[in-house]
Every structure is written in C-alpha cells, then in structure tokens.
C-alpha cells in the first residue's frame with residue numbers, strides 16, 4: 246500500500262492533473278502583459294477597498310494588454326448571501342470596471358479559464374489534492390474538532406505558537422495502512438498539506454508594493470480540503486491563480502503574512518509562483534486614531550454609499566487614483582481634460598502604508614468632475630439619481646427646458662461653476678431658481694454691508710424702475726448697477742471706495758449683494774447676470790416684491 250492507493254481511495258473519480266494543465270494553457274499574450282483578478286467573497290457587501298483593488302487591477306491589465314477577471318470565492322458557504330454575485334458584478338459595472346473574463350451574473354461566467362466560481366471547481370481542487378496525497382505531500386487528518394480544541398488549549402497554556410505543526414500534527418505520521426483502515430471504517434476526515442517548512446529558517450520575498458520582506462518558513466499543516474469537500478482559501482488561491490494563469494496577485498495586505506505558506510504551496514504543487522502586490526487598506530482618521538475603513542462603523546466603506554449620495558463614479562475613481570499613486574495629482578494638474586484612462590498607473594509607486602480616506606477631498610474632486618459636464622449631462626445624471634432617491638427633485642426636473650437653462654448657468658466656459666459635488670446636492674443648489682419653491686418659502690435674507698430696510702427697498706425699486714432691461718448684454722447690465730450705486734451715493738468702483746473709504750457707506754459690490762440676496766436668498770451664487778436671464782423679468786419682480794415685504 247502506498248500514497249497512490251490512499252489518494253485513489255480518497256478521490257477515486259478525480260482526473261489526473263495533466264487534464265487541467267492542458268485545458269488551461271499558458272495565455273498567449275505579449276511580453277509584460279499583466280493577468281490579474283478581483284477575487285471577492287459574495288457576502289453581499291462590496292467594500293470601497295474592493296473597488297479600489299479592482300480599479301488598480303483593471304487599469305494595469307488594460308495598460309499592458311493583459312487580462313482582468315472576476316473570480317468569486319464562495320467556498321465559505323456559511324458567509325454566502327442571495328444575489329451576492331450579481332451585487333459585485335453590478336457594483337463593478339456601475340463604476341465602468343468591466344472584467345474581461347469571469348462572472349457576469351449570479352450564475353454565468355465568460356472566458357476560457359472558468360468556472361470562475363470556486364464552488365463549481367470542486368473537482369479541480371480534488372484532482373490537485375489527490376496529486377499531493379499521491380506524492381506524500383498531503384494527508385487525511387482524522388482529528389475531531391474537540392481534539393483540535395484540546396491541542397489549542399495545551400498550546401495556549403504552555404504559551405507556545407498555536408497551530409497544527411511539528412509534534413502537534415498528530416495525523417501527519419499516520420501510516421498509509423492506518424489511514425486507509427480508518428477511512429474504510431467510515432471515520433470522517435479532512436485533508437491537510439504536509440508542510441516541508443521549518444520555523445527556524447527564513448524565506449526572502451520581493452513584494453511589488455511592499456518591497457523586500459522576510460518571514461520564517463511556514464511549518465503549519467494547513468487544511469486544504471474541508472469536511473464539505475471544498476478547499477480553503479489558501480489552496481484554492483494556489484490552484485486557481487495557477488490555472489487561470491495569473492501573473493500578478495493584487496490583494497489586500499492582510500494576506501502578506503500568508504506569503505510563506507502560499508509560496509510553499511506553489512512550490513510543492515510544482516507551479517511557478519505569480520508576483521504579489523499587497524495593497525495597503527484605505528484608512529480613516531477616527532479621533533486621532535488611524536484605522537481601517539470599517540464595514541460596521543463607516544457608511545462610506547460601502548460602495549453603495551456613493552450611489553446613494555450621488556457621488557459620480559468618475560469622481561470616486563479619480564479620488565482612488567489619487568490615493569493609489571501620489572504623482573496622479575500632478576498629472577491631473579497638467580492634463581485637466583484627459584480621461585483617467587490615459588494616466589499610467591504604477592504598482593511600485595503605491596504607498597506601503599494605508600492612505601487616509603478624505604471625504605472633503607473626494608467631494609472637491611466631485612465638484613471639479615461635475616463642473617466639466619455639459620448641462621445636458623448634469624441633467625441626465627441628476628435625473629437618474631433623483632428617480633432613485635429624490636422624488637421632489639425628479640419633479641423639479643420635469644420641465645427639462647428650464648432645468649437645462651438652470652444647469653447651463655456658468656457652464657461650458659473656462660471657469661465653470663463648481664457648486665455641485667454630488668447629485669444629492671443638486672436640489673439645494675437649484676431650488677432657489679424655482680419660483681414655486683422660492684416664492685412660497687419663508688426666506689432668510691442675509692444682507693451684508695447694506696442692511697437697512699429703507700436702503701434695500703430703494704435699491705430694489707430703483708433698479709427695476711430705472712435700470713433693469715432684460716435685453717441688456719452683460720457689460721451694459723453691470724454698468725447699470727454702477728449707475729444705480731452712484732445714484733444712491735455709493736462708490737461706483739471698488740477701487741474708488743478703497744481709496745476713500747470715509748467718503749462712502751458702501752460700493753457697487755455691496756449693491757450687487759443686495760440684488761443677489763433679494764433674488765436668491767443667498768450671498769453666494771453663480772453669475773447673477775445669467776441668473777436674471779434665466780429667471781426673467783416677471784420672476785425678478787415677484788422676488789423683489791417678496792423681499793420688500795419681508796420684515
């Protein structure tokens with residue numbers, strides 16, 4: 246009786262590994278092409294860190310004419326949720342991160358290296374497990390969970406390293422005959438890897454992001470096939486990334502410490518190891534403490550948050566690239582109009598430790614991104630968002646012609662308006678342009694320098710009676726406000742005012758502010774000339790009336 250008999254008894258139907266080696270040949274790609282993947286578990290939650298990883302993976306594959314695929318790691322069936330896979334597919338799709346291969350819906354995959362769902366690869370893992378057993382590199386372990394507990398308790402009491410290794414690995418030295426007998430007697434078992442490692446030896450490894458690292462060798466006889474016949478993450482990783490011909494494993498740095506084990510698995514399986522790039526997580530400043538963005542505590546950890554808030558996908562991606570490569574910011578400054586697709590991302594420029602997530606900065610990027618959209622784009626995107634999240638805004642957008650005028654204010658020029666950072670802000674930013682909202686609302690009027698009712702009323706009355714003409718061009722319009730200022734004894738030029746402050750109560754800018762506040766209830770708006778053009782005379786009159794009646 247030898248290892249082969251044992252392997253045959255455990256996995257009688259498993260194919261020879263040569264079958265898979267031939268079925269999934271080396272990919273025919275040009276030199277330097279990066280084959281990489283996003284490999285989430287379908288837990289129903291897509292973390293912004295996962296999006297970050299896939300953005301990086303997608304970009305690198307595209308830049309090198311490589312392949313990016315989506316593999317679903319569903320071997321932990323306890324963690325599974327309904328529609329977990331479609332949720333991931335949808336999230337990537339929403340951000341325009343489209344895999345070349347892999348799962349495309351809850352049940353379907355595309356590409357020649359599938360199945361791309363681990364629970365459908367059981368036979369493949371079993372073939373390789375059989376191969377390892379037949380080589381004496383893996384063995385059945387009959388320890389019960391209680392025995393496992395006992396071992397752990399003893400190790401803890403003696404303050405030694407926990408795990409199934411060395412003298413603690415009870416089943417490692419069971420003879421083939423004994424194992425066969427136990428199996429024939431119906432004892433249950435799992436399959437463990439027989440680690441050739443020694444803890445007192447070190448391995449050196451070069452990580453594409455973290456640089457040179459060294460670790461003690463792995464000496465744990467980890468489980469490779471669980472009682473349910475499915476593999477553990479470690480084993481599946483080695484088999485899948487080998488057979489899917491991954492060149493770069495880009496993943497979260499919580500896996501960095503598994504490197505000794507993973508390299509050992511690749512080696513014992515006779516595979517060439519891929520390159521590894523361990524990405525530092527996105528961090529959050531929590532009252533001075535830096536910690537990982539947490540699914541439980543931080544709403545912005547969920548990719549769905551960005552959809553709910555209406556932060557455009559372009560802004561999120563742009564912001565993530567800022568985090569990824571510090572030279573992105575300079576590139577963006579020099580290439581304001583270019584698509585982020587043209588930015589050359591470099592893995593070796595990724596930061597070794599986790600960058601802080603900065604919502605203020607993200608919203609700032611959002612402002613810039615939205616400022617570059619045409620009025621039509623703003624309209625379309627805001628409407629899609631409103632249909633999902635804000636009925637009132639949806640109604641406001643029904644009059645498309647008017648909405649396009651409102652969004653068109655100060656847009657399409659060199660210095661476009663930058664007041665909207667996300668779709669959830671659209672309503673408050675355009676509400677004052679709608680008579681039915683503005684005129685019926687109890688209004689605060691934050692007048693500034695000129696704030697006596699008498700002066701204000703006079704400005705509003707005189708302006709309409711004497712100066713306002715809706716056919717004026719912008720220069721004439723502004724000259725008239727100067728005239729009005731002059732007539733009321735304010736300085737017609739700010740310069741003039743600054744030179745002789747004692748001579749004037751206020752200047753033309755202050756008069757403008759009165760008009761602006763009376764019109765909109767705000768001190769800060771996009772260009773007032775354009776606002777007046779869009780509102781039209783009738784609305785302006787009503788607004789000034791309302792302002793005058795406000796005491």
Ligand code: GLU
Pocket residue numbers: 283284285286318482494495496497500
């Ligand atoms: N399923 C693993 C995770 O979600 C994948 C890690 C990897 O990319 O290999 O963390």
